[in-house]
Amino acid sequence: MSKIHIWENGTLTERDATSEEQLAINLRQSEFDNPNRKLEIIKLLRLQKLKETDYYALQDVIMSNEMKAWRLNLRNIPQDYTTEEEYDLLLARDENGNLTHSVWSKP
Amino acid sequence: MSSEIKADKWSPASGTSATIGDSGDTFTVPSGVTLDTSSSTLTLPSSAITGQTAITSLADTDKFLVSQASDSGNLKYVEKQYLPSGSMVLVGSVSSTGSSSGIFVNGCFSSTYINYLFTYNIDFSSDGAKARVRFTNSSNAEQTSTYKQSSIRDSGSSSASSLYNATSYFVLNDDGQSNFSNIPLTGHMYITDPNSSSRYTAFRNFASTSDAGRNSGYEISGGHYSENTSIAGLSIYPSGGSFEAWNFKVYGIVEA
Numbered sequence: 341m342s343k344i345h346i347w348e349n350g351t352l353t354e355r356d357a358t359s360e361e362q363l364a365i366n367l368r369q370s371e372f373d374n375p376n377r378k379l380e381i382i383k384l385l386r387l388q389k390l391k392e393t394d395y396y397a398l399q400d401v402i403m404s405n406e407m408k409a410w411r412l413n414l415r416n417i418p419q420d421y422t423t424e425e426e427y428d429l430l431l432a433r434d435e436n437g438n439l440t441h442s443v444w445s446k447p
Numbered sequence: 448m449s450s451e452i453k454a455d456k457w458s459p460a461s462g463t464s465a466t467i468g469d470s471g472d473t474f475t476v477p478s479g480v481t482l483d484t485s486s487s488t489l490t491l492p493s494s495a496i497t498g499q500t501a502i503t504s505l506a507d508t509d510k511f512l513v514s515q516a517s518d519s520g521n522l523k524y525v526e527k528q529y530l531p532s533g534s535m536v537l538v539g540s541v542s543s544t545g546s547s548s549g550i551f552v553n554g555c556f557s558s559t560y561i562n563y564l565f566t567y568n569i570d571f572s573s574d575g576a577k578a579r580v581r582f583t584n585s586s587n588a589e590q591t592s593t594y595k596q597s598s599i600r601d602s603g604s605s606s607a608s609s610l611y612n613a614t615s616y617f618v619l620n621d622d623g624q625s626n627f628s629n630i631p632l633t634g635h636m637y638i639t640d641p642n643s644s645s646r647y648t649a650f651r652n653f654a655s656t657s658d659a660g661r662n663s664g665y666e667i668s669g670g671h672y673s674e675n676t677s678i679a680g681l682s683i684y685p686s687g688g689s690f691e692a693w694n695f696k697v698y699g700i701v702e703a
Contacts, residue, residue, distance in 0.1 A: 342548035342689070347541035348587075349554065357548060365548050372576065372687020381575050381623070381659045388603075388660040431574065437627040437661070 378427040379418065385430075386414045389444060406447035413443055532701060535564060539680075539697030546572065549684035552695055553587045556641040556679050560699030563638045565681070567619060567695050570631045573688025574659045575623030578632060579616040582641065582648060582672055583680040591615040593673045602656065602664025619683075620654050620666055628691065630657040634666075641678035647671040648678045 342357040342365050357365060390411060396403040413420070421430055432440045459465040468474060476482050492498075507528035514520045539555030556563060569578055581589040594617040601607040602622060610621055624632045634654035641648045649671040656664040672678070683695065 343546060344549045344551070345541070345543065345547045346551045346553060346587075347539060347695075348551075350540075352541055352543065354547075361549065368685075369687055372573065377575065377623075384658060385660050388662065431659075433574075437625075437629075 375424040382430050410447050534701050535698040538699045542694035544692040546689040551682050553680040555697040558642045562700040564698040565636045568633045570628045570692040571626045572691050574626045576688050577686040578619040581616050581682045582678040585679040589682050596670035598668030600666040603662035620656050622658050625657040644677040
């Protein structure tokens, strides 16, 4: 059961969510767990990684084949990873908050 | 045996100091008698203040002893209601660590103040979650009619954008927040005229954000609750997952 906290007149109390509140919480959670929302986060992370390496594409910089392949893999994420389970793996982090999927590892 | 000393003046028998009575004795100055020390030096015991009963709040007519500079330092008193006060008064404060799916701050708004400052600091359990807010009435019931909110935001990972929402809540962050506890969602919001039942309650929010990619950003928004409803409190809840740690404070802003 989810917990609700109430502050009133200087006192904080905790109680279980009522059945009506729990229904609303469950509905919010199911909307939050929508795979499309997870894909949006993955695309945000991908954009960030690509931006970080955009300078390799400048005319006077040589981009290695490994870097080209890595950036291509990033671009192909939406077509290469299509299930919610794969999205969860792409979004997994270690205890320090670092992404753990190999696709994010820059060569 | 009782006796009475009648003398026009007491003086030390020798030297310049003398003692009245012994430890444990009590000398009483009866009603109607004046003990005039106005031209002398009067040393009070160090327990003159700490020996009294402490109080934890002040009434407007509670009094403080002052030496009035404009009247040769003569002693006067001033009442608490005439003392200068801070410009903000804490009217709501809640902080905790631990999972919560919703937090109510009840009764923080009243007719005492027109403007309020709400500060917040939130750790989320889930990457990409938003903090939603609803106003509550004097019965602590969430108000679920339309909140209209316009905002602009920018972050290190995306271009600046502007948004408009009209729904049954408003948000402290429209860009989903990182769940990394080192970078909580922080910000402040001004709320105007919540107690009025004839005007919309308005809010202006400024948030320091960090998206799921750990990129720092900001959001500025303004809006109102589109009902003439008297507002008494706040309900804050996550769009998904839970709040893992939170700190909310509400201050009433004293009118000049």
